[in-house]
Amino acid sequence: MQRYSGFGLVKHALGHHENWERQWRNPEPKKRYDVIIVGGGGHGLATAYYLAKEFGVKNVAVVEKGWLGGGNTARNTTIVRSNYLWDEAGRLYNHSLDLWKGLSQDLNYNVMFSQRGVLNLGHTLQDMRDIQRRVHANRLNGIDSEVVTPGQIKEIEPQLDISSRARYPIMGASWQKSAGVARHDAVAWGYARGADALGVDLLQNTEVTGFKIRDGKILGVHTNRGDIEANTVGCVAAGNSGVLANMAGIKLPLESHPLQALVSEPLKPILNTVTMSNHVHGYISQSDKGDLVIGAGIDGYVGYGQRGSYPTIEHTLQAIVEMFPMFSRVRMNRQWGGIVDTCPDACPILSKTKVKGLYFNCGWGTGGFKATPGSGHVFAASLAKGEMHPIAAPFSIDRFHTGALIDEHGAAGVAH
Amino acid sequence: MFYIFCPYCKEHREEEEFHARGQAHLMRPSDPDNTSDEEWGDYLFFRNNPRGIHHEMWVHSVGCRKFFNITRNTATYEILETYPMGEQPTITAATPDVRHEQGVQVADGGWQTVGARSENKALNEEASS
Numbered sequence: 067m068q069r070y071s072g073f074g075l076v077k078h079a080l081g082h083h084e085n086w087e088r089q090w091r092n093p094e095p096k097k098r099y100d101v102i103i104v105g106g107g108g109h110g111l112a113t114a115y116y117l118a119k120e121f122g123v124k125n126v127a128v129v130e131k132g133w134l135g136g137g138n139t140a141r142n143t144t145i146v147r148s149n150y151l152w153d154e155a156g157r158l159y160n161h162s163l164d165l166w167k168g169l170s171q172d173l174n175y176n177v178m179f180s181q182r183g184v185l186n187l188g189h190t191l192q193d194m195r196d197i198q199r200r201v202h203a204n205r206l207n208g209i210d211s212e213v214v215t216p217g218q219i220k221e222i223e224p225q226l227d228i229s230s231r232a233r234y235p236i237m238g239a240s241w242q243k244s245a246g247v248a249r250h251d252a253v254a255w256g257y258a259r260g261a262d263a264l265g266v267d268l269l270q271n272t273e274v275t276g277f278k279i280r281d282g283k284i285l286g287v288h289t290n291r292g293d294i295e296a297n298t299v300g301c302v303a304a305g306n307s308g309v310l311a312n313m314a315g316i317k318l319p320l321e322s323h324p325l326q327a328l329v330s331e332p333l334k335p336i337l338n339t340v341t342m343s344n345h346v347h348g349y350i351s352q353s354d355k356g357d358l359v360i361g362a363g364i365d366g367y368v369g370y371g372q373r374g375s376y377p378t379i380e381h382t383l384q385a386i387v388e389m390f391p392m393f394s395r396v397r398m399n400r401q402w403g404g405i406v407d408t409c410p411d412a413c414p415i416l417s418k419t420k421v422k423g424l425y426f427n428c429g430w431g432t433g434g435f436k437a438t439p440g441s442g443h444v445f446a447a448s449l450a451k452g453e454m455h456p457i458a459a460p461f462s463i464d465r466f467h468t469g470a471l472i473d474e475h476g477a478a479g480v481a482h
Numbered sequence: 483m484f485y486i487f488c489p490y491c492k493e494h495r496e497e498e499e500f501h502a503r504g505q506a507h508l509m510r511p512s513d514p515d516n517t518s519d520e521e522w523g524d525y526l527f528f529r530n531n532p533r534g535i536h537h538e539m540w541v542h543s544v545g546c547r548k549f550f551n552i553t554r555n556t557a558t559y560e561i562l563e564t565y566p567m568g569e570q571p572t573i574t575a576a577t578p579d580v581r582h583e584q585g586v587q588v589a590d591g592g593w594q595t596v597g598a599r600s601e602n603k604a605l606n607e608e609a610s611s
Binding site: 308317322370371376377469 | 559
């Protein structure tokens, strides 16, 4: 692998940037691998990378039906934070945040992780009680989080309308300073390049059409490019997890919904942070390119169409204009929909299944991007050892039968 | 944007008047005292979530406020029928002539598939070069 550096940039400038090495190979599938990862998005690629790098499992294939990072990795609002309420979720997301901090150096790939902070606004007394409870819980778990007053909010984000004239006046917020945003595509590409350099085969345009299961044990997958054998298969397919589970005869407590986001025309720098509001229900940040990145709620119905409905766009922009009245004249440039697999308790599933050797990492719903490194890391540990990693263990699929749910609807930021 | 026929109002109305309420025809366990954790969990949390034909419950929330069912293709978003509560669907995934391929209808009425397909041999060969 060609390492990237400032010196390399200068060297390649002399050659008119025509001699850069390809970032990863496009190999033919082998007959057999130690581990197959189904799904080549951020989480799948991160899993493959950590398997090869930290757990010494190098004979790994990532099977992707389209192209790498072409699903929700390319269709999200890139927010990274860890201010979740419950201990289990806090540990998982904070583990991820710790990995984010050194990710660019680790991957030798600039993922443009920018810790610009996240504000979660409160508009009612109950909002403020919930925020205080969550902030206290965060602090007990070692997650940096504080309650800020409207005056402090004005200093952090001057363009926010904190006046009492607003329909839903802002009464305060929680503030996580170490949160931020990252460049979504670079995360997928960085992991892909890192994994490929360690010997992982990235198989694009390879669609899994079935599982080879005998006596309750996984033996491999059927694909449109032939059968591939492996005794360990990890499915990391976000919105399509349910479809895969069906093939394996497993039922998951998931529903797939379209989640939309929009970006505006590029503006000069105007937002310092990420601002989220559960009550008026919208969130916004500004990319380095200058466009406002905006998201809100899911469409209420099950859908696999990678597009959403107009009423949802309208509600989203109403919320943004409620928080930032000056944006009412900003024109929107693009809109897209990703398929999110929502769980009844707004927490993911990282779990073994009744089929031995078949694992699922899914149900991230509306908040999977922030967890990419952590999810990949703990899932890789689980696949390598055959035993769920302690951070991943509470997210077993059994919790929907035992009742040990981890209710993160309050901290998830998107109602569903 | 859906244009939904309410079987009570007997009218096509816009999606904003309605609310999706999840999978239809869920049966609450008939003998709660002798229902296992497994069965309760399945009833409360586990759903079909198909990519294709799906039966779901909607409510005409700012209209007649009545619940009814829709048979809809979750990949194409085609609404195939609406019917009142208590009735069974006439169209299911097993019905002949129901469109099963994945993809979306594009603006000009054509069909566009999403992701790699087994018949896209040329694409695969190109990718593996």
